[in-house]
Amino acid sequence: MVIAANKLTNILKKEIKKQIKTLKKKLKLVVFLIGNSPDQLRSVNLKKKIAKELGIKFELVHLKTTPPFERLIRQIKERANQPETTGIIIQQPLPAQLSTESIYQSIPPKKEIDGHLRKTPYYPPIGLAVLTILKSIYLKAKKDNLFVTKKDLSFFKKLFHHKKVVLIGRGQTAGQPIGRTLTEFKINYFSLNSKTANPRIYLQQADLIISAVGKKVIVPENLKPGVILINIGIRKEGKQIKGDYDDREIKKVANFYLPANQGINKGVMPLSVVCLYQNLLQTVKT
Numbered sequence: 001m002v003i004a005a006n007k008l009t010n011i012l013k014k015e016i017k018k019q020i021k022t023l024k025k026k027l028k029l030v031v032f033l034i035g036n037s038p039d040q041l042r043s044v045n046l047k048k049k050i051a052k053e054l055g056i057k058f059e060l061v062h063l064k065t066t067p068p069f070e071r072l073i074r075q076i077k078e079r080a081n082q083p084e085t086t087g088i089i090i091q092q093p094l095p096a097q098l099s100t101e102s103i104y105q106s107i108p109p110k111k112e113i114d115g116h117l118r119k120t121p122y123y124p125p126i127g128l129a130v131l132t133i134l135k136s137i138y139l140k141a142k143k144d145n146l147f148v149t150k151k152d153l154s155f156f157k158k159l160f161h162h163k164k165v166v167l168i169g170r171g172q173t174a175g176q177p178i179g180r181t182l183t184e185f186k187i188n189y190f191s192l193n194s195k196t197a198n199p200r201i202y203l204q205q206a207d208l209i210i211s212a213v214g215k216k217v218i219v220p221e222n223l224k225p226g227v228i229l230i231n232i233g234i235r236k237e238g239k240q241i242k243g244d245y246d247d248r249e250i251k252k253v254a255n256f257y258l259p260a261n262q263g264i265n266k267g268v269m270p271l272s273v274v275c276l277y278q279n280l281l282q283t284v285k286t
Contacts, residue, residue: 002251003230003258005129005267008136011146012274016054016281025086025284028057029113029277030079033091034072034098036064040091043269050273056280057084066095073106080107087113087280092173113279115177122282123148126174127181128275129268130210130230131156137228137256147278157186165189166206168244174212174232211244218245220253227253231260232268 020027029051033044044060051058061075079085088111094100104116115124123131131148138159139145167182167189169175175191182189190206192199203209203222211218212232223229229250231243243260250257258267 001256003133003137003256005133005258005262005271008132008146009271009274012132012271012278013050013054015147016274016277019281019285020055023284026057026084027086027277027280027284028059028084029087029089029280030059030061030085031089031091032061032063032072032076032079034063034066034095044091046270047273047276050270050277054277056277059085066097069098069102072098073103076103076106080111085111086283087111089114089276110283113276113283115180115279122279123181123184124177125276125279126232126268126272127178127184128278129272130178130232131181131185132271132275133230133258133268134159134208134228148275153185160187160208163207164202164205165208165210166192166202167210167212168192168217169212169214169233171212178210178212178232213244216242216244216246218250220249223250223253225253226255229254229257230268231258233260 029047031044031047033040048058048060061079063072076088080088088107090103094103104112109117109120112120113122115122128148131152132146135148135152136146139155165182165187167175167179170179170191170193179189179191190202192202196202200222203218204224206224206227208228209218210230210232214233214235216235218229229245231245233244235242241261245260247257247259247261
């Protein structure tokens with residue numbers, strides 16, 4: 001069965017809009033983007049588009065060339081200290097010469113809504129998106145109960161106690177934050193990467209596979225019948241956008257699967273952005 005991520009995204013949008021109407025303070029997100037990566041620009045534009053739909057103020061600080069470290073820190077602190085700024089994110093990945101951890105230390109924990117800080121009150125949005133999908137499948141969550149919060153910890157812990165979960169990929173923008181989120185919710189998983197010996201063994205035993213690679217790494221003969229597949233990776237074949245598996249190949253093996261050919265404006269990416277705004281909503285509610 002196809003996982004309708006866009007439907008989940010729309011449900012969360014409606015709930016966020018409803019909650020925003022009850023707020024006394026206007027939400028504002030400031031996004032720092034360094035460089036001109038087309039993929040990063042598309043990601044920022046998606047955040048801007050959804051912010052407009054939700055009635056959230058959006059400011060982009062676009063630094064087309066890599067600034068000196070001190071100047072960047074100064075600009076971040078300047079925006080962070082403005083009372084109207086309720087949340088700040090730094091579009092990833094950053095240029096190699098900039099220290100990610102040190103930069104995030106310049107953002108007040110309450111306003112760092114991407115969940116990068118060690119002692120953060122927020123879960124990474126891409127991780128929340130994955131758990132939202134799982135909650136909708138296993139709990140058959142009602143429309144007003146899709147938000148994933150700390151209250152769901154015991155549910156996920158019990159649910160996956162006897163299930164085998166495989167996470168493929170350990171990249172900075174997807175694999176790592178998803179892994180942190182699974183750990184926070186007490187979901188044990190096996191991290192599979194290019195150096196894993198005999199990866200087929202782990203895939204054939206998995207009840208849930210989350211793939212965040214950007215290459216075709218999943219084929220039907222390596223899957224357990226009834227598996228749940230969540231594709232995060234994006235790759236290009238000519239002009240076509242594809243994921244880490246071919247939908248036509250796996251649809252008869254998987255019980256549920258997220259289509260792998262949707263690109264950045266559909267599927268899990270918009271859901272992840274809405275989960276980012278779920279975090280932003282918490283900045284004025286806590």
